[in-house]
Amino acid sequence: MFVSVMLASALAAPALAAPDAAAVRRSVTLRDDWMYLTRDVAEPVEWSHEGKRFHYRKTVEGGFAFVEIDVRTQKRRAPFDAGKLAIALSDATQQHVEPLRLPFETFEYADENRAITVTVRDERWTCGIVNFACYKAEPTDRNRPRAFGVVRDLEVPADNHPRKSPDEKWEALVEDDNVVVRAVGSKDVFALSTDGTPGNFYDPETLAWSPDSTRLVAYRVRPGFRRIVTRVEAAPSNQLQPALREQLYPKPGDAVDIEQPVLFHVAERRRIDIDNALFPNPYEMSQPAWRKDGHTFVFDYERRGHGQARVIEVDGQTGAPKAVITEDARTFVYADRRYRHDVGDDAREIVWISERDGWRHLYLADAATGALKQITRGPWVVRDVLKVDDAQRRIWFSASGMDAGKDPYFKHVFRIDFDGANLTRLTTADATHEVRFAPDMSAYVDTYSRVDLPTVSELHRADGTLIATLERGDISRLTAAGWKPPEPFVAKGRDGTTEIWGLIVRPRDYDPAKKYPVLENIYAGPHDSFVPKTFWPFGFHSGGDKVIGMQAQADLGFIVVQIDGMGTANRSKAFHDTAWKNLADSGFPDRILWHKALAARDPSYDISRVGIYGASAGGQSALNALLFHPDFYKAAVAYAGCYDNRMDKISWNEQWLGWPVDASYAAASGVDHAAKLQGQLLLIVGEQDSNVDPASTMQVVDALIKADKDFELLVVPGAEHSVGRSTGPIPYVQRRQFEFFMRALRATQGTGAAGAQSDLSP
Structure with missing residues (x-):
């Protein structure tokens, strides 16, 4: 069931001819129609059998097949019987599985190569490839979950199995929040600490023995704030009445778990609190790890606010800490892109990645x-x-x-x-x-x-x-069906020198003599770059489904583009830093210049009619286009947006806006700036979004109503963050987006591949 709220603007819009239903249906199903038209388009390989073999998935007649190759002989074989595996997976998952449509892209061998382990709809399965039976795989990580990596879920017991010393004489564990040790085989313990409490406890999952078994290190933890996001599932599949769903979900500014390393000399039963002057305000610290010589242990430290990262080395006898490497940034150190490799057993050298000269x-x-x-x-x-x-x-x-x-x-x-x-x-x-x-x-x-x-x-x-040459993709059938590759286009950014790269997708029946409204597919999150660079066999690589969705909309009478503006990653540090405390920017000054440069070269590119759509951080950007650049963007579809960064997850938002929470959060807020809305807007949100709190969308709705602004809202009960835009999109949601833009931008449907001519102008 889908809920749609359509406010006054749509009801009062000029009377338009209804979008051609057949053309829209063809566009919505384009992915399914084209998905199996390529041959021998392969994915990156996975090595196995101690490097003697590798395997990969590729497109074949009717779907996909896995191929395994012996490196020495280059002989090929199927790594398993796909027909028998499909039957086993169907029985185990209670979902029909076709042999050429196996619901996984990669696998790992298990049980001495007699089984494989796969992920199907976020669940791990182990399937025999001799006896062909599938069962739920045992979890490889039994540690207590940490919400966004920084707040432990104390409702889940920690993994407190006894940690055996390297000489196998002792076991360490935690009892009543304190570290205790016992001889292997004995039940008699002696305490190494007595100050642990539920509000400041020793975490058994951080226990680490020195190589000589004489010392032990553990983190003492002061728990962070237990923020719970509660969602109502209006139409659960297993009952009539609504259900409540709860999620541990720390947000920017919330207290995070504070970890304090403590060193224990076991025989002397002596403890040493490590001076935290070098790591006073941790956002995140890695597990303590002893050097092989046992003289020191080491951990990585990320300061709250992401302006500093350090490698901390601690003397294993005295507990004296030292900052081996300090990485400072005027803006941010990107936590997910940090890299450290300790050279040799003694780790007297470290391979490190830094952007200190302006490049990574x-x-x-x-x-x-x-x-x-x-x-x-x-x-x-x-x-x-x-x-x-x-x-x-x-x-x-x-x-x-x-x-x-x-x-x-x-x-x-x-x-x-x-x-x-x-x-x-x-x-x-x-x-x-x-x-x-x-x-x-x-x-x-x-x-x-x-x-x-x-x-x-x-x-x-x-x-x-x-x-x-192992494989060379054959796209002759895809080309015969009308596929044409997207066109790269480059224009200068706001500084007049930096190149901004993007892609153009045109209707299959494109006529350069006509004028086409423009749609921009936006994702401007600073954590990566997003314009597809690989061939797009429908999700094999990043960007596959983006491009097919762009083509589907282009065929309805649009030119559809995607651009990486300043503030995204994988260019210089200065290029990336544009986003720092400035998420409202979204690269719009570069994007608008790119549009204008293309329009100057291409008369068919009508920049008087530009729409924009995006999801998650892209949803925030799509809304902000109408709030901050309504002179250029006329219509937007915003999916599952983090419209106010104070409402979203702590990890992503503090990375780009820093800590403590300051005015930069409000500056990008679609709630605070809702009264600026101009143009036509469709908001789409999944009721059970566990990535971005769906209340973020409803707060925008509230602010727009209070500001007496007209818009459309589509709430999808039970839907997650993907809400009809990922692999296997929900046709209804796709149709609503396509028809919205056809009404809002008065697109003229094409002919031929896209359907019969139908003028939608008033």
């Missing part, structure tokens, strides 16, 4: 002095560290932006020595590359593509020599 690069730190030597340098960014070989003193990594004049987001793979010498490129095709190395680094599979280049998969030796 590799450094080698001296653990004794903290001195940093830069390994990579230049106006480009390191994306991922793939392998560090301590013995060879060599690093394999991916990077983007190294090739002048080419797409700065394409990933390529390189290796380099610790001293910065012998930088070697391992990928050459002008595309974006996903490389998976064999465990012994003797070979790798390079899977590469562009939005206009179907996936190619190649097996290479470690030195880059091509061994074999």
Whole structure:
């Protein structure tokens, strides 16, 4: 069941011809119609059998198939009987499964290669591939959940199994909130601490023995604020009456768990509280880990507000702490992109990633002095560290932006020595590359593509020599069905020099002599870049379903675009910093210039009729387009938006707006600025959104009503954060979005592939 609230603007709008139902239906089902038209389009591989084999999924007649290849002989085989596995999964999940439509993209071998483990609809299953029976997989992580990583769910018991010392003579655990130790085989314990309380307890999941079994470290925890978000499920599937759903959900400004490391000398029964002057205001600290020599233990520290990250090393005898590396930022240190690799058993050197020179690069730190030597340098960014070989003193990594004049987001793979010498490129095709190395680094599979280049998969030796082309995507049927690749377009940003990259999707029956209204698909979250760079076989890679949705709307008489403006990631630090305490910006100054530059070159691009749509942070941006840029954007569809960052999850919002909560939160608030609304707006929200508190949408609704603003609202009972926009979209929701824009922007439906001509102008 779907609930739709349509307010006065829609009811009072000029009378328009109804959107052609057949054309809309064709667009809504375009993904299903095109999904199985490609052949041999493959995903990145997974290695198995100790590096002797690898496997991957690819498109075949009727769906998808898994292929496994022996590296030495290059002989191919199916890793399992898909028909028998489909029957086993159907029985286990009580959902019909087709052999060529198995509901997972990757798998891992288990039970000495007699079974595989897969994820189906967020549940882990282990399936025998000899006896073909499936059962729920045992969870690999039994630790107490932490909401957004910073507040423990104290309603769930901690994993308090006894932690055995390396010499197997002792066991440590927590009793009555205190650390106790007993001899293995004995029930008699002695306490190492006596000051633990429910409000300041020792966490058994942080217990760590020194390698010589003489010392123990644990975190003492002062719990954060237990904020509970409560949602009403109006139409649960298992009962008539509504149900309440509760979720531990810390928000910006809430107190987080405060962890304090404590060192214990077991034989002396002596405890040492570690001086926290170097880590006084933790947002998050990693688990304590002993160095192999047992002289020190180490942990990572992220300061609340994300302006500082440190590697803290603690003397295992005295408890004296030292900041081995300190990373300070005027704006933010991006927590999810931090990287640390301890070199060798003694960890006297550390491979570290920093943006201190304005670009994301590799450094080698001296653990004794903290001195940093830069390994990579230049106006480009390191994306991922793939392998560090301590013995060879060599690093394999991916990077983007190294090739002048080419797409700065394409990933390529390189290796380099610790001293910065012998930088070697391992990928050459002008595309974006996903490389998976064999465990012994003797070979790798390079899977590469562009939005206009179907996936190619190649097996290479470690030195880059091509061994074999494994797959080359065939899109002849897709092309015959009318598919055309999106068009990259580049324009200058607000500073007049920085290149802003985007994509253009046109109707299949595009006529350059006509005028087309414009739709912008926006996601401007600072945590990544979002314009698709890979070929788009319907969700194989990031962006697949974005582009098919863009094509579906374009076929209804629009030009649809997506742009990465300033404030998104994977460019320079200055480019990224635009978002700092400025989420209302969303790159709009760059986006609008990009639109205008395209319109200046393309007379069919009608920037007097621009709509915008987005979800989550993109939903916030879509609404803000009508609040802060109504002279340019005329209509918006906003899905599941975090419209007021004070209402959203603590992790994402404090990362970009800092702590404590200040005026920057209100500056981006769709609630506080609701009275500025101009243009036509459709809000869509899932009633059971566990990612963004759905009350965020309803608070915007409340503010718009109080401001006497007209808008449309669609609430989807029982729906989650995806609310009809992810893989397998809900046709009703998609139809409502498509028809909204056709009314709001007076689009003229195309002919041919998109349907019969139908003028929707008043």
